[in-house]
Amino acid sequence: MGNEAIAFGALSxxxxxxxxxxxxxxxxxxxxxxxxxxxxxxxxxSVNEKAALEVAAGAAFSGLxxxxxxxxxxxxxxSDPLMSLNYVGVKGGLVVVAADDPGPVSSQTEQDTRxxxxxxxxxxxxxxxxxEAYFMIGEAFEFSERYGRPVLFRPTTRVCHGTATVQIxxxxxPNRKADAWKAFGxxxxxxxxxxxxxxxxxxxxxxGERVIFPKLAYENHIEIEAQLKEMSAELSxxxxxxxxxxxxxNFSRRNGKGEYLYGKKTGAENGxxxxxxxxxxxxxxxxxxxxxxxxxxxxxxxxxxxxxxSGGVSFAYTEEAxxxxxxxxxxxxxxxxxxxxxxxxxxxxxxxxxxALVIEELDPVIERALTELCGRYGVNVKIRxxxxxxxxxxxxxxxxxxxxxxxxxxxxxxxxxESDIIDxxxxxxxxxxxxxxxxxxxxxxxATADDTLDIASETxxxxxxxxxxxxxxxxxxxxxxAVKQAVAENAGGRKAVFSGDIGCxxxxxxxxxxxxxxxxxxxxxxxxxxxxxxxxxxxxxxxGDSTFFHSGITGLINAVYxxxxxxxxxxxxxxxxxxxxxxxxxxxxxxxxKLSKRTDIYKIVExxxxxxxxxxxxxDGEGARAAVKSVLDKKGVRVLLFEGACIKLKGAE
Amino acid sequence: MTNCIITGVGGQGVxxxxxLIGTAAAAKGLDVKGAETIGMAQxxxxxxSHIRIGDGAKSPLVARGTADVLIALEPxxxxxxLRYLRDGGMAFVSNRAISPRKENFDVGNASxxxxxxxxxxxxxxxDEVFAANREVLSRKENFSAAERKISEETTAVASQTDxxxxxxxxxxxxxxxxxxxxxxSRCGAKAFNTALLGIAVSSGAFPFGKDDVRGALIGRIxxxxxxxxxxxxxxxN
Ligand code: SF4
Numbered sequence: 091m092g093n094e095a096i097a098f099g100a101l102s103x104x105x106x107x108x109x110x111x112x113x114x115x116x117x118x119x120x121x122x123x124x125x126x127x128x129x130x131x132x133x134x135x136s137v138n139e140k141a142a143l144e145v146a147a148g149a150a151f152s153g154l155x156x157x158x159x160x161x162x163x164x165x166x167x168x169s170d171p172l173m174s175l176n177y178v179g180v181k182g183g184l185v186v187v188a189a190d191d192p193g194p195v196s197s198q199t200e201q202d203t204r205x206x207x208x209x210x211x212x213x214x215x216x217x218x219x220x221x222e223a224y225f226m227i228g229e230a231f232e233f234s235e236r237y238g239r240p241v242l243f244r245p246t247t248r249v250c251h252g253t254a255t256v257q258i259x260x261x262x263x264p265n266r267k268a269d270a271w272k273a274f275g276x277x278x279x280x281x282x283x284x285x286x287x288x289x290x291x292x293x294x295x296x297x298g299e300r301v302i303f304p305k306l307a308y309e310n311h312i313e314i315e316a317q318l319k320e321m322s323a324e325l326s327x328x329x330x331x332x333x334x335x336x337x338x339x340n341f342s343r344r345n346g347k348g349e350y351l352y353g354k355k356t357g358a359e360n361g362x363x364x365x366x367x368x369x370x371x372x373x374x375x376x377x378x379x380x381x382x383x384x385x386x387x388x389x390x391x392x393x394x395x396x397x398x399x400s401g402g403v404s405f406a407y408t409e410e411a412x413x414x415x416x417x418x419x420x421x422x423x424x425x426x427x428x429x430x431x432x433x434x435x436x437x438x439x440x441x442x443x444x445x446a447l448v449i450e451e452l453d454p455v456i457e458r459a460l461t462e463l464c465g466r467y468g469v470n471v472k473i474r475x476x477x478x479x480x481x482x483x484x485x486x487x488x489x490x491x492x493x494x495x496x497x498x499x500x501x502x503x504x505x506x507x508e509s510d511i512i513d514x515x516x517x518x519x520x521x522x523x524x525x526x527x528x529x530x531x532x533x534x535x536x537a538t539a540d541d542t543l544d545i546a547s548e549t550x551x552x553x554x555x556x557x558x559x560x561x562x563x564x565x566x567x568x569x570x571x572a573v574k575q576a577v578a579e580n581a582g583g584r585k586a587v588f589s590g591d592i593g594c595x596x597x598x599x600x601x602x603x604x605x606x607x608x609x610x611x612x613x614x615x616x617x618x619x620x621x622x623x624x625x626x627x628x629x630x631x632x633x634g635d636s637t638f639f640h641s642g643i644t645g646l647i648n649a650v651y652x653x654x655x656x657x658x659x660x661x662x663x664x665x666x667x668x669x670x671x672x673x674x675x676x677x678x679x680x681x682x683x684k685l686s687k688r689t690d691i692y693k694i695v696e697x698x699x700x701x702x703x704x705x706x707x708x709x710d711g712e713g714a715r716a717a718v719k720s721v722l723d724k725k726g727v728r729v730l731l732f733e734g735a736c737i738k739l740k741g742a743e
Numbered sequence: 744m745t746n747c748i749i750t751g752v753g754g755q756g757v758x759x760x761x762x763l764i765g766t767a768a769a770a771k772g773l774d775v776k777g778a779e780t781i782g783m784a785q786x787x788x789x790x791x792s793h794i795r796i797g798d799g800a801k802s803p804l805v806a807r808g809t810a811d812v813l814i815a816l817e818p819x820x821x822x823x824x825l826r827y828l829r830d831g832g833m834a835f836v837s838n839r840a841i842s843p844r845k846e847n848f849d850v851g852n853a854s855x856x857x858x859x860x861x862x863x864x865x866x867x868x869x870d871e872v873f874a875a876n877r878e879v880l881s882r883k884e885n886f887s888a889a890e891r892k893i894s895e896e897t898t899a900v901a902s903q904t905d906x907x908x909x910x911x912x913x914x915x916x917x918x919x920x921x922x923x924x925x926x927x928s929r930c931g932a933k934a935f936n937t938a939l940l941g942i943a944v945s946s947g948a949f950p951f952g953k954d955d956v957r958g959a960l961i962g963r964i965x966x967x968x969x970x971x972x973x974x975x976x977x978x979x980n
Binding site for chain 2 (some may be wrong): 115195196251252254406407409410413488490493551554556557558559561567600668
């Protein structure tokens with residue numbers, strides 16, 4: 091799994107402190123680190139992403155390599171420390187892993203962490219596969235340490251939960267990353283010779299450089315801007331930001347069939363940025379000649395008029411779609427794997443092209459950067475992508491979507507099943523995939539000799555819709571049921587509104603028990619707003635235990651302090667269930683399952699000063715209904731703590 | 744290269760099956776790529792795993808119309824995933840339909856689940872609570888009417904099976920319908936997924952054999968369930 095690859099990569103890069111808050115698709119990174127039980131590596135589930143990043147920052151101030159993991163919306167929570175952390179800088183490499191979720195498969199938004207990178211002026215590494223993620227995470231640490239700035243690492247769902255064979259090495263390998271950079275003539279930083287020394291920090295007091303003051307912020311802003319230029323230049327030579335020219339060897343029509351001969355890459359396989367000089371130098375961008383010139387012929391390039399830029403897992407889709415197509419003319423491929431946008435590399439890519447198509451997920455980051463570059467340098471290349479309607483603006487990409495965009499871009503004719511792809515010896519490399527099979531053309535799938543019947547003429551049977559549901563025996567169902575019944579019996583015609591939150595219990599939506607769901611911790615606060623607008627209604631807020639610790643406590647204090655009129659139902663199932671049962675402060679266990687201190691939710695609520703507080707056994711329907719009834723007619727902030735363990739806990743059979 | 748799609752309903756063991764395939768192939772020195780459905784859909788939704796074995800795969804996802812093998816633990820899910828299968832591809836499909844679960848409030852006799860107290864104190868270890876919970880839930884009579892209905896519904900839904908399987912028979916030439924009842928009577932219900940995988944493997948669907956899957960099982964399955972899984976693998980239909 092990609093998340094495991096990231097964990098192993100980080101360990102072999104000598105990470106010493108790893109923190110995080112669970113969130114699909116990022117959770118398995120920290121869990122894998124914990125499972126390895128590596129010597130001297132500290133791992134914690136933090137109470138939320140802000141705490142996670144700050145803990146990691148402290149470790150990095152002391153010179154250790156640290157990593158904080160979270161999902162993309164978690165980065166919103168951690169954005170406060172992130173923004174200023176860049177100004178303050180770090181000593182040890184600090185990598186913030188924020189997993190994006192195109193689709194979205196299990197998230198509230200389709201936000202793009204690359205944009206967060208632009209906003210916070212932080213470099214972003216964007217792996218395209220689990221294998222690449224394994225190596226790239228080490229490079230990210232090295233990069234962060236060399237510039238003394240935090241770095242973002244943003245895998246997407248298909249990288250996190252994608253699987254691949256990855257050759258991993260044992261132990262710490264500081265020099266592996268050094269080699270990757272040396273190959274490019276970059277100056278490598280002095281990596282610690284010895285892994286052990288890396289795992290003991292030493293915070294330098296008295297320098298004041300970690301204390302953010304306006305004056306320092308101004309000075310560091312200037313430095314950051316200068317560094318961004320430097321980074322962009324360096325990343326133009328980063329082996330994972332590469333350009334390859336691909337020219338078809340031949341195109342022939344034999345036996346009346348369109349038979350394609352496979353194109354051959356002229357650039358080095360797997361990416362050396364092919365230095366094409368040209369406009370890059372004309373436009374004042376410095377072209378370093380220290381890269382190995384990979385022998386691509388000048389004359390080959392002149393014929394190439396079309397370019398394709400891509401990054402992340404979309405690059406894999408693009409490559410695969412290209413091999414299915416394949417275009418009948420030569421083209422140039424640009425893989426963008428790290429930001430700030432590698433401008434010099436991009437100018438080499440644009441050199442001589444008529445138009446370029448960008449295939450990327452989430453926001454049109456590469457597309458905008460290329461468009462801007464064309465404007466700034468007066469380069470006349472038409473950039474196509476999401477902004478021009480040439481690619482879908484939302485949702486996940488796939489080989490199919492890439493194929494559709496590419497076929498349109500290359501104006502390749504519709505393909506038939508006969509157009510198999512053969513190599514020079516006439517051997518079939520791959521059976522052609524016709525458009526209709528890919529579901530792109532308007533024609534339905536046609537029967538072939540292999541089919542017993544032309545199913546195109548038959549409508550498939552209606553398929554059951556399968557919404558996710560709470561597990562059988564889930565305590566939440568009991569809790570919802572008790573609240574619903576108690577309200578039905580005792581509300582006396584008053585309207586009841588149920589504000590929900592994030593967790594398994596969001597599925598209570600199907601029970602009509604979730605009217606709002608905004609973001610982590612928002613249930614309690616949204617209910618307060620609703621109650622200000624509609625004081626006569628009964629305003630309930632449901633929140634899980636982990637979410638309560640994450641960001642529910644502040645909302646509850648806000649309610650008590652401002653004397654809101656709400657009923658808060660804390661659904662305590664002793665775990666963070668939705669993301670795979672991670673422990674939290676109320677459980678009092680470490681990620682490795684060892685006992686630690688437990689924070690008692692009941693006592694917290696008591697201390698906050700709720701107007702009423704009752705502990706309820708979620709499975710005790712009668713008792714639960716009575717508890718709800720007893721607070722219905724009271725005023726103020728009433729808190730019901732429903733306890734019932736998630737049935738998935740403890741290796742449910 | 745072998746492209747494979749495994750599908751079923753969350754909780755049926757799709758992910759385990761795809762990991763067994765991945766492990767078996769990797770043990771043969773073959774390159775493996777793939778993607779799994781992890782997250783909310785695991786709670787009873789449609790689950791699809793993509794696996795690609797051999798050189799040349801770039802994307803973790805199998806493109807439509809390019810799967811050589813389709814293994815489905817549920818017939819309607821097989822129909823849903825049929826778009827992935829290439830012409831002439833092989834399909835192995837369980838004939839046991841599973842009705843979608845519908846969320847409802849019926850918790851039955853809730854007091855049957857009642858536990859007198861949640862043992863929470865400074866040294867709270869949770870184990871006790873979980874044990875108590877499990878004990879309550881394992882007693883059949885404590886399942887609510889709704890939950891009993893769910894478990895009944897998950898046994899064969901005859902008409903749904905017939906429609907889906909009938910369609911598959913017309914659409915796929917290389918179709919192997921695997922009779923759930925007869926496999927389960929010999930291998931037990933717990934390891935049906937492994938049995939189905941065994942059947943696919945012995946039909947030559949994969950570039951590895953049962954021995955490789957056996958190795959994968961030994962590496963991946965806890966001792967407690969290893970025996971029944973090894974038996975299921977050996978079981979022929
Ligand atoms: S995982 Fe736990 S909390 Fe979530 S639905 Fe299942 S039983 Fe309920």
